[in-house]
Amino acid sequence: MADNKVPDISLNDGNPIPQLGFGVFQIEPKDTARAVGTALAIGYRHIDTAQMYGNEAEVGQAVRASGLDRGDIFVTSKLNNGFHRPDDARKAFEQSLRELKFDYLDLFLIHWPLPTLYDGDYVSTWKVLEEFQRDGRVKSIGVSNFQVAHLERLAAEADVVPAVNQIEAHPYFGNEEVRSYDRSHNILTEAWSPIAQGKVLDDPTVVDLAEQVGRTPAQVVLRWHVQRGDIVFPKSTTPKRIEENFGIFDFTLDDTAMERLTALDKGENGRQGPDPDTFDYVPS
Numbered sequence: 001m002a003d004n005k006v007p008d009i010s011l012n013d014g015n016p017i018p019q020l021g022f023g024v025f026q027i028e029p030k031d032t033a034r035a036v037g038t039a040l041a042i043g044y045r046h047i048d049t050a051q052m053y054g055n056e057a058e059v060g061q062a063v064r065a066s067g068l069d070r071g072d073i074f075v076t077s078k079l080n081n082g083f084h085r086p087d088d089a090r091k092a093f094e095q096s097l098r099e100l101k102f103d104y105l106d107l108f109l110i111h112w113p114l115p116t117l118y119d120g121d122y123v124s125t126w127k128v129l130e131e132f133q134r135d136g137r138v139k140s141i142g143v144s145n146f147q148v149a150h151l152e153r154l155a156a157e158a159d160v161v162p163a164v165n166q167i168e169a170h171p172y173f174g175n176e177e178v179r180s181y182d183r184s185h186n187i188l189t190e191a192w193s194p195i196a197q198g199k200v201l202d203d204p205t206v207v208d209l210a211e212q213v214g215r216t217p218a219q220v221v222l223r224w225h226v227q228r229g230d231i232v233f234p235k236s237t238t239p240k241r242i243e244e245n246f247g248i249f250d251f252t253l254d255d256t257a258m259e260r261l262t263a264l265d266k267g268e269n270g271r272q273g274p275d276p277d278t279f280d281y282v283p284s
């Protein structure tokens with residue numbers, strides 16, 4: 001059997017990103033260092049956190065406790081929704097570095113475009129991320145939950161093309177229009193909720209394919225994502241599942257299997273999370 005080795009993908013700025021990472025949304029701060037420590041011990045080298053998750057400090061703690069070099073672990077965080085105004089974004093970014101106790105981040109994202117807030121202005125926010133990249137405190141910058149219209153505005157008004165766009169994607173919501181824009185503009189798609197928070201795992205097609213290839217439903221779905229070329233970072237606090245989700249680079253799905261999973265797409269009805277065109281949540 002082939003070795004299970006996580007490949008790096010080159011971002012449009014030349015920096016490498018491991019194609020599989022570990023997501024920490026909805027992991028309580030008290031459980032985060034243990035979960036991230038388990039992931040790092042298994043071999044994950046990419047962690048996806050956010051200011052909104054309230055667990056950056058514990059992610060930083062787990063990185064230091066791992067004994068690994070900081071430079072060997074790719075860490076992403078995201079600007080929280082209350083901080084789109086340039087001065088607020090500067091302060092919030094500095095707070096992330098303080099929480100993590102890092103002197104740089106590998107990737108920093110605008111978490112949501114919030115087109116109905118801040119007079120629809122995410123461009124001035126983006127220009128502040130360009131500033132962080134220029135001064136070396138973040139290696140790569142990107143966006144999350146940006147729809148095609150939002151990306152088109154950045155293309156027209158900003159200097160740097162986002163390295164990634166982190167969007168909801170899984171077999172029930174392929175998000176192909178945004179993925180297709182990303183692909184044709186050299187923006188790497190990161191698929192959030194890659195197993196739809198577990199909701200796709202008992203789908204009869206997924207179960208059937210898992211039996212055919214002798215893998216688990218989660219492994220089959222995660223493998224579908226990586227064969228589409230996207231980045232994934234499934235979340236789990238269960239050590240056995242953290243290990244299971246890591247084992248996706250030593251088998252392949254054939255074209256028929258890929259097509260059967262793609263055909264599960266329910267369009268907008270398959271979306272599990274908020275619609276980025278209307279989402280306006282700002283933490284109090």
Ligand SMILES: NC(=O)C1=CN([C@@H]2O[C@H](COP(=O)(O)OP(=O)(O)OC[C@H]3O[C@@H](n4cnc5c(N)ncnc54)[C@H](OP(=O)(O)O)[C@@H]3O)[C@@H](O)[C@H]2O)C=CC1
Pocket residue numbers: 022023024025026048049111144145166167191192193194195196197198201218219233234235236237238241242244245273
């Ligand atoms: N940019 C954005 O707006 C968003 C980004 N994200 C990012 O994407 C990451 C992943 O998405 P997330 O929403 O957490 O959902 P996922 O699709 O990763 O699913 C996580 C859920 O699935 C369960 N699970 C994990 N692995 C398995 C398995 N092998 N078998 C069965 N069940 C399993 C987990 O349970 P348990 O923990 O109990 O094992 C948890 O309930 C987040 O952690 C975050 O980093 C997510 C949402 C929005």
Ligand SMILES: O=C(O)C(=O)[C@@H](O)[C@H](O)C(=O)CO
Pocket residue numbers: 025050052111273274281
């Ligand atoms: O997990 C994230 O990154 C999110 O943005 C979500 O928490 C999102 O805000 C949501 O699901 C709100 O219901």
